[in-house]
Amino acid sequence: MNIVLLDPRQTQSELWTISAKRQLEHLRTHVDVQVGDTLKVGIREGKRYLTEIVSVSELQIQLKPLREEPVPAKLPVTLIVAMPRPKVLRRLIMDAVTLGVEKIILLHSYRVDKSYWQTPFLQQLEHYVDLGLEQAGDTIAPAIELYKRFKPFVEDVMPAMISAACPAYAAHPYAEIKMPAGISHPCTIVIGPEGGFIPYEIDLLIKNGCQAVSLGSRIIRTETVIPVILGRLFSG
Amino acid sequence: MNIVLLDPRQTQSELWTISAKRQLEHLRTHVDVQVGDTLKVGIREGKRYLTEIVSVSELQIQLKPLREEPVPAKLPVTLIVAMPRPKVLRRLIMDAVTLGVEKIILLHSYRVDKSYWQTPFLQQLEHYVDLGLEQAGDTIAPAIELYKRFKPFVEDVMPAMISAACPAYAAHPYAEIKMPAGISHPCTIVIGPEGGFIPYEIDLLIKNGCQAVSLGSRIIRTETVIPVILGRLFSG
Numbered sequence: 001m002n003i004v005l006l007d008p009r010q011t012q013s014e015l016w017t018i019s020a021k022r023q024l025e026h027l028r029t030h031v032d033v034q035v036g037d038t039l040k041v042g043i044r045e046g047k048r049y050l051t052e053i054v055s056v057s058e059l060q061i062q063l064k065p066l067r068e069e070p071v072p073a074k075l076p077v078t079l080i081v082a083m084p085r086p087k088v089l090r091r092l093i094m095d096a097v098t099l100g101v102e103k104i105i106l107l108h109s110y111r112v113d114k115s116y117w118q119t120p121f122l123q124q125l126e127h128y129v130d131l132g133l134e135q136a137g138d139t140i141a142p143a144i145e146l147y148k149r150f151k152p153f154v155e156d157v158m159p160a161m162i163s164a165a166c167p168a169y170a171a172h173p174y175a176e177i178k179m180p181a182g183i184s185h186p187c188t189i190v191i192g193p194e195g196g197f198i199p200y201e202i203d204l205l206i207k208n209g210c211q212a213v214s215l216g217s218r219i220i221r222t223e224t225v226i227p228v229i230l231g232r233l234f235s236g
Numbered sequence: 237m238n239i240v241l242l243d244p245r246q247t248q249s250e251l252w253t254i255s256a257k258r259q260l261e262h263l264r265t266h267v268d269v270q271v272g273d274t275l276k277v278g279i280r281e282g283k284r285y286l287t288e289i290v291s292v293s294e295l296q297i298q299l300k301p302l303r304e305e306p307v308p309a310k311l312p313v314t315l316i317v318a319m320p321r322p323k324v325l326r327r328l329i330m331d332a333v334t335l336g337v338e339k340i341i342l343l344h345s346y347r348v349d350k351s352y353w354q355t356p357f358l359q360q361l362e363h364y365v366d367l368g369l370e371q372a373g374d375t376i377a378p379a380i381e382l383y384k385r386f387k388p389f390v391e392d393v394m395p396a397m398i399s400a401a402c403p404a405y406a407a408h409p410y411a412e413i414k415m416p417a418g419i420s421h422p423c424t425i426v427i428g429p430e431g432g433f434i435p436y437e438i439d440l441l442i443k444n445g446c447q448a449v450s451l452g453s454r455i456i457r458t459e460t461v462i463p464v465i466l467g468r469l470f471s472g
Contacts (some may be wrong), residue, residue, distance in 0.1 A: 015428050072453040136454040169293045174402050181471030182417055217308040218372040219238045224331050231467030235417030 004041040018061040042139035075100040076186035082109040082193035086119035097132025111193040162209040175212035239276040254297040278375035311336040311423030318345040318429035322355035333368025339379040347429040398445040412449035
């Protein structure tokens with residue numbers, strides 16, 4: 001937790017308040033906050049501030065804003081990813097948010113186990129988004145969309161996300177073209193499930209505007225390949 | 237598991253044998269192997285082969301090698317990382333191995349909890365190396381070294397790893413120079429603990445040949461920043 005994310009309602013009086021149990025516990029046990037300490041705070045969907053701690057009690061911490069601080073820029077990326085196992089989903093959401101992805105789309109695919117769509121984690125995505133934002137020092141949650149049918153998404157929804165100014169790269173181990181690097185334009189990234197997209201799916205993605213690109217001969221897990229790709233694409 | 241890693245002793249007769257419980261279970265439950273199927277196999281510290289399954293029993297699977305396949309190249313990187321929490325350590329080792337890091341050094345640092353050096357995971361590193369190799373389709377384990385004292389390592393051991401042809405980059409959020417991208421030479425990467433290196437440590441690293449470089453204003457967790465850095469550095 002590198003900033004404390006507050007709801008705008010907690011910042012409407014002169015003194016701001018932290019009252020969420022998770023945040024209070026973290027600040028007490030890991031940071032050992034004291035009156036007079038400074039604390040970095042972000043207002044959900046708003047600005048970031050350096051604040052000073054004015055009071056610490058069992059149920060709340062009160063803060064006084066000192067000065068505004070910059071919110072880190074987002075990466076101009078839409079990440080389309082085949083719905084992963086629940087444990088991987090958590091990490092993936094946190095990491096994609098930490099790294100600044102603007103929009104995350106979870107998509108069904110032939111090799112996605114249907115049970116993954118029933119995980120209770122899907123009801124808690126907002127919590128993992130918060131953890132990712134607090135890690136990165138960001139305040140703006142990415143949009144997250146779910147599509148439980150592959151073909152209608154790829155044929156009817158995805159094409160509007162792709163243009164010459166915003167290409168879509170589908171990571172595919174057998175592609176002949178390499179994933180680009182050091183780009184300075186927006187893009188869409190498409191990541192398959194464990195075991196990969198089936199040939200029909202790759203063909204449909206390509207037919208609807210994606211470029212199949214390779215990352216070399218090593219096979220990398222979904223949750224690891226996303227930071228690799230983002231580090232590679234936005235290295236400028 | 238994208239290849240099955242075998243000990244050279246399991247490949248000395250005409251038919252090779254898989255007898256490790258973990259591998260047998262994976263092949264039976266996740267792959268549902270049958271006689272006549274092909275299977276990718278790597279010989280520890282050796283070559284990779286496409287094989288054909290000749291027999292499947294409760295206690296072993298027998299294979300016939302069909303042809304040699306290429307082992308993916310390693311990244312010319314030494315990764316020096318402050319000893320992380322045990323859970324992070326596991327992921328970090330698996331990911332660094334999957335991504336092809338040649339050498340991993342676990343180092344003490346002021347903000348590393350001393351208890352981390354007592355974790356039983358340190359006795360099981362070889363297991364996580366195997367998982368990383370089997371994920372990547374690699375056969376060559378990286379060297380792993382442990383240094384429980386920061387200063388003697390940085391002053392006496394590290395300088396021999398650094399040269400004009402092989403620079404060392406210490407990731408540091410407050411550095412003014414950006415981490416390079418798309419390099420084609422070997423290098424050493426230095427990653428601090430949660431909370432970062434203390435100023436004394438960063439100074440000592442710089443004094444002994446490291447360049448402090450920044451990855452931007454987002455604060456990224458150790459296990460996530462390693463794939464970001466590797467994706468960025470080796471994007472050529």
